[in-house]
Amino acid sequence: MDRFEYTKPDPSEAVLWRHSNITLYDGDYKTSFHRGNIILTATHLFWMSGDAWLSLQLRYIVYIESTVTDTLFGSKTKTILVHLLPSDNKNPGPVSCAKGEYIKLDFKDKIPDGFFDVFQKTVGEKKWSVNQTTRQIRTGIGGIEKNIYEKQKASDISITDAFKDLDRLMVTAKDMVSLSKNISEKIKEKQGAISDDETVRFKSYLLGLGVDDPVTRSSFTDSNAYYTTLCKEIIKIIQVSLEEVGGTMALAEVYCRVNRARGLDLLSPEDLMHACYMMNTDQSSPIKLRKFDSGVLALQSSSCDESVVLKKTVEALQESGSLSAQELSTLIGVPVVLAKEYLLSAEKHGKSCRDESIEGLRFYLNKFLDEYM
Amino acid sequence: MGDVQWPWQYSFPPFFTIQPNSETRQKQLDAWRTLLLDYCRTQKVCVIDVREGDLLPVFNNTSISRKLSPDAIMTVLGVLQKTGNAEPLDKTRTRWNIYWHTLDEWASIVYKWAQDNAMLNTVCTFYEIASDSGDLNGIDDGVLTKALRVLERRQQAEILTLDGGSGVKFFS
Numbered sequence: 001m002d003r004f005e006y007t008k009p010d011p012s013e014a015v016l017w018r019h020s021n022i023t024l025y026d027g028d029y030k031t032s033f034h035r036g037n038i039i040l041t042a043t044h045l046f047w048m049s050g051d052a053w054l055s056l057q058l059r060y061i062v063y064i065e066s067t068v069t070d071t072l073f074g075s076k077t078k079t080i081l082v083h084l085l086p087s088d089n090k091n092p093g094p095v096s097c098a099k100g101e102y103i104k105l106d107f108k109d110k111i112p113d114g115f116f117d118v119f120q121k122t123v124g125e126k127k128w129s130v131n132q133t134t135r136q137i138r139t140g141i142g143g144i145e146k147n148i149y150e151k152q153k154a155s156d157i158s159i160t161d162a163f164k165d166l167d168r169l170m171v172t173a174k175d176m177v178s179l180s181k182n183i184s185e186k187i188k189e190k191q192g193a194i195s196d197d198e199t200v201r202f203k204s205y206l207l208g209l210g211v212d213d214p215v216t217r218s219s220f221t222d223s224n225a226y227y228t229t230l231c232k233e234i235i236k237i238i239q240v241s242l243e244e245v246g247g248t249m250a251l252a253e254v255y256c257r258v259n260r261a262r263g264l265d266l267l268s269p270e271d272l273m274h275a276c277y278m279m280n281t282d283q284s285s286p287i288k289l290r291k292f293d294s295g296v297l298a299l300q301s302s303s304c305d306e307s308v309v310l311k312k313t314v315e316a317l318q319e320s321g322s323l324s325a326q327e328l329s330t331l332i333g334v335p336v337v338l339a340k341e342y343l344l345s346a347e348k349h350g351k352s353c354r355d356e357s358i359e360g361l362r363f364y365l366n367k368f369l370d371e372y373m
Numbered sequence: 374m375g376d377v378q379w380p381w382q383y384s385f386p387p388f389f390t391i392q393p394n395s396e397t398r399q400k401q402l403d404a405w406r407t408l409l410l411d412y413c414r415t416q417k418v419c420v421i422d423v424r425e426g427d428l429l430p431v432f433n434n435t436s437i438s439r440k441l442s443p444d445a446i447m448t449v450l451g452v453l454q455k456t457g458n459a460e461p462l463d464k465t466r467t468r469w470n471i472y473w474h475t476l477d478e479w480a481s482i483v484y485k486w487a488q489d490n491a492m493l494n495t496v497c498t499f500y501e502i503a504s505d506s507g508d509l510n511g512i513d514d515g516v517l518t519k520a521l522r523v524l525e526r527r528q529q530a531e532i533l534t535l536d537g538g539s540g541v542k543f544f545s
Contacts, residue, residue, distance in 0.1 A: 322386070353397050355386040357439060364387045368400035 001026035001095035001103060002087045004047075007055040013041040017118055021108040022047070024054075025079075027100020038105065040119060042127040054094060056103075060084045061123045066116055067104075080105045080116065173264050223274075230267070230275035235287050237261045238299060242287060247304025250335045251276065251289075251297040273297070292341040293348075306345070313342045314351050314365070322355070322364045377415060377430070380408055389439035391448055405449045410458060414473040419513035421459075423447055423467045470516060474508075479520035482508055484529055487543040496533060496542045514539075 001024070009015070017040040024033040024047060036049035047054045062083040068076070083102045237258055242249055249257075251273065259266045276289040276299065290300045316331050317323055323331070325340035332339070343363045346352040352363045382388040382404045392398040412418065412431045426432040426446045433440040441449070450469050453459035457475040462468040474482060483502065486509055487493055503512050521541050524530035533540045 347392075347394055347397075350394055350396050353387040353392050353394070353401075354390055355439075356390040357386065362386070364385070366394075366397055367381075367385060368387075368392070368397050368404070 001031060002093060002098040003060045003084055003089055004054045004056050004095065005089055005091040005093040006053060007044070007046075007091070008053045009039060009041060009044065009046050009055070013043070016040045016042065016122060017115055019107070019112055019115065023106040023108075025104035025106060026095065026098060027102060028104075029099055031095075033094070035108070040115075040122060042122060042125070045119075056082075057089075057128070058123055059126075059128050060087070064116070064120055064123065066111060076110055078107045078110045080107075080111060080119070170264060227271070227275045227278050230271065231278040231282075231285075234258055234272070234275055235279070235285065239286060239301075242299060242301050243303075246309075246332070246334065247301040248290075248309070248334065248338055249299050250337050251299065253335060254299050293344065294341065296337045296341055298338060298341075309342055310346055310349060310351065313346045317346070317352060317363065317365050322362050324360055324362045377412055380404065383408065383434055384437055386437055386439050389434070389441050389445070391445045402449065402452045406452055406456070406458070409449060409453065409471070410473045413471045417511045419471055419516055420462070421446075421450070421469045421471055423450070423469070470513075470519075472516060476516075476519055476523050479512075479516065480523035480527070483517070483520055484524060484543065487530075493543045493545040496535075496540050498535070498538055498540045500538065502541075 018037065020037045021035050022038050023035055024031050033047060033049065033052075033054065036047050036052075039046040039048070043058055045056045045058060047056075062085055064083070065081045066077050067079045067081055081102055081104055086101075087098070234254070238249065238254055241257060254276070255267070255269055255272050258272060276297070279285045279287055279289050279299075285302070287299050287301055290298050292298065312332060313328065316328055320327065320331070323343065325336050325343055328334075328343060329336040329339035334342070343352060347354060347363065347366075350369050351366055353366045353368060355362045355364060382401075388401065388404070392401050409431060412429075413421075418429070421429070423443050423446050426443060427440055432446060447466065450459050450461075450466075453471065454461070457477075458472050460470045460472070462470055472479065486502065486505060486507070487497075499514060499517055502509055502517060503514075504510070518532070518539070521530055521532050524543075525532065528544065530541050530543045533542060
């Protein structure tokens with residue numbers, strides 16, 4: 001009897017059988033639980049009378065049997081013997097110490113037809129253990145497929161989470177930008193109250209965050225206006241570094257630098273290219289987009305003189321005798337594509353000549369055309 | 374056959390790549406023309422097979438491991454053909470005759486040889502002409518025949534077929 005506890009049935013559980021007028025026996029001893037109703041579910045056997053609810057977890061049941069009772073008028077099968085496992089129940093129950101390792105369910109008249117079979121089947125199905133642990137396939141192709149599926153699901157979830165964060169960040173970043181704009185405007189108004197030094201310092205903090213107000217597509221309806229504004233922004237970002245690298249910068253590097261400066265709300269390569277094309281329509285633009293004969297696109301400062309580049313290339317050739325594009329690129333610190341363009345343009349001007357061999361393309365000073373040779 | 378005096382271009386790697394810049398290419402091909410004709414004259418090379426260009430040291434400088442590709446050899450030979458210094462021997466243009474003197478020049482040289490050696494109005498064999506100690510020494514039979522055909526057209530000689538060889542009769 002000590003396996004019983006005070007529990008009401010879970011309303012979601014399906015009732016398999018319901019019957020009344022049943023008395024519980026602990027071993028062979030009659031208990032005070034007299035003439036109650038029983039309810040059988042997939043995992044529990046309940047006994048109730050009035051407000052009192054008792055339940056027995058079916059997992060304790062080893063086996064059940066029906067017994068024949070002799071009466072005055074012959075024999076009747078009206079009792080079911082339920083053999084139980086030792087108790088490990090911590091929940092409060094009606095009896096703390098059992099008198100026997102089995103209980104009896106005593107039906108007043110006879111066991112209803114079919115109940116015994118249903119009871120036995122329910123115990124045999126062990127629904128409770130199925131619920132507790134979902135079976136895991138670990139071997140075979142099925143197992144591998146399942147593993148992969150689980151992993152995909154997990155990474156899917158984490159990616160979605162990550163982007164959720166990014167979206168939130170973008171929203172916050174917009175606020176940050178407008179806030180910093182506000183502050184800088186206020187600083188401008190109160191120029192006198194705050195020292196110049198502080199203003200400059202604050203502005204440098206803002207710049208450290210990147211572009212303070214990135215041009216985004218969503219703020220324009222006309223794509224032409226978008227590109228023109230974007231073009232101005234690119235010029236602003238790139239102008240200083242363009243002078244540093246010597247006046248020419250491949251578009252790939254421009255792309256990296258612009259997006260680095262924007263930090264968020266990145267530009268697509270296509271938008272960048274379109275914006276750069278706008279530079280050539282504006283005569284006064286300090287930077288021009290240049291397309292080399294090989295199709296390489298680069299931004300070139302209008303102050304950058306081609307003859308200067310040519311001279312630099314020729315000097316490098318004179319120093320080292322012969323150069324590949326790779327070597328020139330490390331020598332004067334420009335990307336390999338541009339170094340190659342420099343060498344090709346030197347060749348076009350008759351200053352260099354090529355040597356194509358299995359070692360690759362190298363360029364030499366043009367001795368063919370040098371008169372003194 | 375003495376050692377060839379290689380020009381400076383021969384050890385200049387770009388020399389073995391046909392230059393795309395037209396001005397540079399012009400100079401380069403001029404240099405090739407001079408080099409190839411000099412080489413053929415000193416080494417008595419009359420026939421060049423483009424496919425076997427690698428075998429000739431002129432096209433293959435092993436000391437700087439550069440060689441002229443077959444396509445480039447064709448280009449150089451094309452330049453020679455324009456000045457009458459080379460002529461393809463077959464339709465696929467793989468075998469070429471090299472004339473370090475043009476055929477007209479050869480014709481004049483042969484006729485002058487006949488005059489100098491008092492061979493006018495007599496018959497002499499190709500062998501006699503080719504064993505001369507001067508310019509004509511070792512001249513290729515094919516080239517000699519072509520030069521004599523030029524003389525035939527000028528009506529200064531006539532090629533005769535003799536037993537065991539060819540001969541020519543020069544007219545005064």
